[in-house]
Amino acid sequence: MAQANYLTKNSHVAPGGWHEDDRRELPEEEAEALWKFFEDATAKLKQQAYRDTEACHAWQIMKAQGIHHQVALGELKKEFGLSKSTLYDKIARIKGYDPQHWPALLVGQWTGENIRQVVWHEEAWLFFVRNTLTPGCKIKIAWSRTKRQAEKECWGAIPSYDTAKNYFRKLDQDVVTLVKEGETALKVKSPTAIRDYNFPLHTIWSMDGRRMDLRVIDTKGKYGAAGKSFRLWIYAFQEVRSRMLLGYALGASLDADLVRGAFLNALKTTGLLIPRKIQPDNGMETAAKEHTGGAPWRRRGKVLEDEIIGTFPMLGIEVVWAGVAHGQTKPVERLFGTLAQMMETRPEFRGAYCGNSTETKPEEFGTPVPVGLVEQALNEEIAAYHRTPHHGHGMGGKSPLQVYAEQMKMPGVPVRKISQAQLRLCTYSAVPITIRRNASFTILGASYWSEDTTKLAPGKGYYARYNPQNLSDPVHVYRKEKRLCEAVRTELTAFNDKAAGKEIMKKRAAYTKAVKQSAKALQDLSNSDTQDYLNSLAAEVLPEMVDEKSGEILPAAQVLEIVRGRADPLQERKTTEDLENDAIREEAKRMQERQSKESAERVRQRARGGFSK
Template identity: 25%
Template sequence: MDAPSQDWWSAAEIAEARLPDLPTTKRKINQRAKSEGWDRQPGKVRRRKGRGGGLEYHYSLFPVRARLALIEPPQEIEAKRSREDAWADFDRLNDNAKQKAEARLKAACLVAECEGAGMIRSAAVSAVATRSEVSEKSIWNWLQMIEGVAEADWLAFLAPKPTGGRGKVEPIDPAFFGLIRDDWLRLEGPSLTSCYDRAKRVAKKEGLPVAPIHQVRRKMKEAVSKPTEVFLRKGAEALRRYYPHQDRDKSALSAMECVCGDYHKFDVFVRWPGESLPVRVQGVFFSDVYSGKILSWRLSLTANSHTVQLALGDLIERFGIPKSALLDNGREFAAKVITGGTETRFRFKMREDDIPGLLPMLGVKIHWATPYSGQSKPIERAFRDLCDRVAKHPAFEGAYTGNKPDAKPENYGNRAVPLEEFIAVLTEEVEDHNAREGRRSEIAYGRSFNQVFEASYKATPIRKATKEQRRLWLMGAEGLKASAKNGELKLLGSRYWAEWMYRIAGQKVVGRFDPDNVHAGLHVYDLDGQYIGHAACVEKGDFLGVEDAREMARKRGQFIRAAKEEARASREFSAAEIAARLRAAGEDAKANDLPEAEIVQLVTPHAKAPKTPKTPVLMRRDNEAATEARLEAEIARLEDRRTPVAVEDDPEVNFERCQELERLDADGHPLTEEQRNFLRDYQRSAAYRSFLRMRRAFGGEE
């Protein structure tokens, strides 16, 4: 440390110098010197030479800041910050800087305690410096930082000021930084290092100053916000996921107040009837939003509205009609047979004359889930459970496909499980999913989904469907033609008949049925949508089964007896009564005849008039006329065979005709040009493919 220009100071000179931490009057200086014992320090005090005498003190007795003021040139006193700015700066510091501020505060408080106990400040500073193992100069600096500051704000004023970096940092050239920033903020997501290297090549050619990469990285964090980075490097969907998700409270709901439905494709190879290759089946599931319980499900090869319709029917049949439904936005749920008439549908064209779908007709309010947002559908949590417990079930070893193309197991494609086995395992796991206890939702509190659902279901008013409403979710088959003989209907290889069906013989009707239970019968409607009646399925009997034959004979006998009784009851008059009334009418007619003529004139035949032929000649002419009539009828029949027959606009008739032509063509029979044109055009139609899939799925001749 450099020595000051003056080593010895009198009390008057010290007061006049106005040094830090020293009084500014001669009297106070003398009191300070006496209290601190300056005159008892050997080599630090001497008699003043010259007139007036007195004592002079060595500058080493002065406080540290006073000595520094004598050595260093005077500096402008920095204006103190406001308490708001001080606390704002403190809040921006890291933990290390805040710990330093707490250590300074502890030292300053110790100095204040020592002064309160009667020690002078310099002695207190010296004692605290020794105890805290810091220099006295540092403590004096800290005391100056909190001079005139309320004790409650000492921590903020003692904290190191945010510097924003070490040393002086040269600013980055805006053009150079812009090259790196615009190259880095692309959806391809290049690394900052590669962008920096490319920018250096451009800067070298154009003469731009190059900044170090660590400064560029720091500048990038300061200049580019995180939302901007996410949007420009990852896209709008990533920006949507970046925003915090919403926790939705289910405690205000109740059982069956809202159900959630969605499709799920299982990661298992299954042998589906009618399919030559293994398939991954899909299932539509409906769960209760309040409890999480899976209420109903159905399997299918593809996502379609018919399976959704049947799964909804199972739910309503067993549990009742829900108040609202949260549905996926797929075509299978947005189909008009399900949600027709809903104003907020996002698919298909909406018209004012749309027929209401199944849910609107039952008074169910529709809510649509956000597209491509699994977190908005609570049933997705159940699917995650089924992925682990169903797809990876030990019974399906070798049939698991993996949940993505690059995650196929080593035994991929080793086997495919039969559909019956898959349904049995799925049924067991769904029941276990509902009955498993220890659920941690805000509703369950350790209970199972079944327990939560049953507790709320008992205390909630539930709407039940009528028998007429139950027929709404059955699959409809239009264009069925009743047999002209007895009104019998045929569908998917099964026959349906009831005693009342003679009334629809030869007519086209609409049938509603459950494709998973075709033996349950057929609900028959006319083409105007009016319900006609139910037709039972005519079961096939065992070829040698006596009981089946007896049962059939018993039913036939009952039908014949009922028909006979109805026929007898329908006759009001017997044949004898009708004959007697006819004879009476004939006698009355004879009584009313005109009287006979009394004068009769004979007409003489003309001389050239042909004579009356004999009886054999008349018979021969009659035979010739009959033969000629038969020849004309045969000629007309042959002409009709050459004339193309107009095909009825009946989908099932067209499909049967196509099947017949295919068999003839396969057997080598020649087809006419009209027949070949019909076969070629119909095989390209959607109706042909639909009937073919139905025949394969539900059995039947091809």
């Protein structure tokens, strides 16, 4: 009824009860900016603006009804808590404008724009910002320092803490994050890559190691000295497409041997299937040349010509290094987090769980558990993980075991499988060696020698593959990808052992005799260089150089391309008789090669002047 009376009485005036002379129009651009400012305001300010709008409507209605202004002010004071000056200030702000804009016009009164503010001294502001951007420094502490420094430097008054905090929060927060917390914290604000996992099985394996948050005790000495207490390391290989944990190894330390053990365990799981790519971490255990030698690495520089060919490049596996200090690039990191939650928080490990930081370490920590209990729990939780539904990309709510089995049965998907000889090569460690003048070399203090090593040029540039579990096994000498020979361990003899001395002298005599026979055969060959022999040798050794019709010598090719594998595999173990026969055949082959090469060179030299008839 009051609104009806108000509208009837003021039908001749502008909307809102204003006289036509008082009416003001708000341009469209200003109205848009005004309402954008309103939308950016807090919910509390918006609520107060709507309440003030209601109070202004009530004032206009009571004024139209002819109610005395003192009575109206009392009613508004009682209903809305507005004093006379406050109400008049609001009415002045909205006077002449359409009522639909009143909330946006009134919200501006609550931004503090009309409050007298202290202006920052330039040096005080720079001091405050420099302190606030210091890592770990809170805004309150920086403001307190600035206040003390302002009194000391006579910078005058500085803004209040709330005002200073608001000024600081107006800075670009991504820049503040970079300066105060670093690039790693800034990555959280940056766009996140969403990976596509729809690729064939065994395309890429992810590999990494983690130190468990459990204290264990090795009572049987499986991982070192018996009775030793330590935190166990785990190294694992994960098939990325199916999220299947293919293999792992446990140890007291993170090193190249632990990586090899995990890789062999993965090969056992897959039935000797290997990936096309492998994604190692940047740790030194995987950067060891016996694993990734021959592959470029950010700390290794260029690949040397005589560098060790590691296990993965040797098998033709492309090495794709993970991003530095960026665990999100390694899917196996997520797997480690899942296994840690599943296993390390089991009730039987209370007292052994140490947490992942000093802040999360339980007070009851200090009682290690037997390492066998940890191994059993790990096997149980890995089996449970393989059967747990996964909702990642390409999984469709299926478990890793289901996806792996389905992908293996898909037709037309090629997989790579190594041979038993290549598997044996994977079990061996690789180490650079130096051939001494006596044709011997050492590995971990053990000396090795063979007749074949005497034929190698002394010096560096060689590497040997050896069985790390038994240094008495024969080792294999390589140069680049080529397997050169095999060497056996030289056993130590007693100082006064007569039988051992005789045996050494016997071997030395046999070796000297074999060399002398080879030298004699070479001399006999050089003395038999008759014209008829050279003519027949030219047709036999260099048939492509002799024209069948004219008998003229044809030019030879300048470049020959040799196609071979990245590294020669290990040979099968042979009997003593087989080794002796092989040695005789190898010696005969070398003699023939030397004879043919020297004779062929003489043929070429004489061919330049023509054969005499």
